Amino acid sequence: MSIVIIGGFLLISISVGGMIAWIFSTLFHYTTHGLSLVCGGFLIGLLILDIIPSAFQLYELFALLLGCVIGYCLFHLLHSLHHIQNTSVSLLTIAMILHTIPLSLTIGNLLGNAALTMPIIISLILHHIPEGFALSTALLSQGEKYWRLFCYFIIFSMFFSFFVWAGQYWSFTLKVQGILMGLSIGLIAITSLTELIMQPFRKTTAITALSSILFGFLMSYLFHLL
Template sequence: MSAMVLGGFLFFSVSIGGAIAWIFSKLFQHTTQGLSLLCGGFLVGLLILDIIPSSVHIYQPFGMILGIFIGYCIFQILDSLLHTSSTQHSSVSLLTLAMIIHTIPISLTVGNLLSNAALSISLTASIILHHVPEGFALSTALIAQGERLWKLFMYFFIFSIFFSVFIWFGQYWVLTNKAQGILMGISIGLIATASVSEFILHHLRAVSVKSFIIYLFLGYLLSYSFHILVE
């Protein structure tokens, strides 16, 4: 199975997540604060339930801790360069960057395994299932900023292209476990700081305490539902 075909499957996967996010945006009637808090709660759940536990089992702690620190520093630098008081487009850019970095170790691993034909079906199923949450999170963030649907698919297309490119690299280049751990840590640091700072704390005083808790809990509950489905 080629890298481009797998990239197409990823595009299909994140599009499913985007469709689910669009349905929820209709239910919330495009409430910016509600969707942002929903996204924040979902991302925190994604980190706690899936990304961090799976990464701890695979990568060395030192590399991950170093990567998280680097990710936090990158967030602070890029946020100061991109952030404006009137919009939150910086949060979407930072989240997109985090998702791309998060994809690199996975893509390289998939590229290393492509020569094993017996793994093709399981790889395809894994790609479809495990990238639906990423599509949901990114789409929720974009819709909360009022982006049009065609821009969602543009982001998904770019995401799938990066995925295909790094799968291709993975066929010829083996990244060390320590380097992959650092990259995963950077992704975790970016996702954590973006979700807490931009999607949660930014709207702390914009809604009532009750609504704040409900939106966050609903986002976490959705993340838990995805976790159960793909487990």
């Protein structure tokens, strides 16, 4: 299986998530604040339903907590750099890339192994549709152009492909992977709560805000069932 083909599958997967986000934003005529709240609710649901339970099964608690603390510090560090635009999108992009590193390294380690079949690779990569949905709603809430969505997806798939390639030659220990996963969880959690939920919550009505957050959470639950 070629690394380029694997990266192409990931690009398709997150692009599908992006198209779903665009369709929902168009159908329901969400404002930028509404999209932020939907994205925040979706990411909270993604953490509760998928990422955190899986992380606790695979990694040590200390490594995850240490990663979360590092993520919290990184969040405040990036916020102190006022020249960075769209901080929430930048943080989410970093968090999503970190989230894919353990998986991409594992795929790289297994390349050429008969146990790594095409259906397994496709099923693993399809799990990144939610990442495409989350990044797209975050970008659309910032008023980004549609063509920039695809640029983010290409960058995302390039990082994924790089770590698949790197996984053929080296791999992280479970502790390091746990720290990376905790870092990803910390960044996603604090960005969702502070940037995507709390800030726009103050700028819209309580009913509209709560319904948008609930809609995002329900979307994460639907992805969880797939």
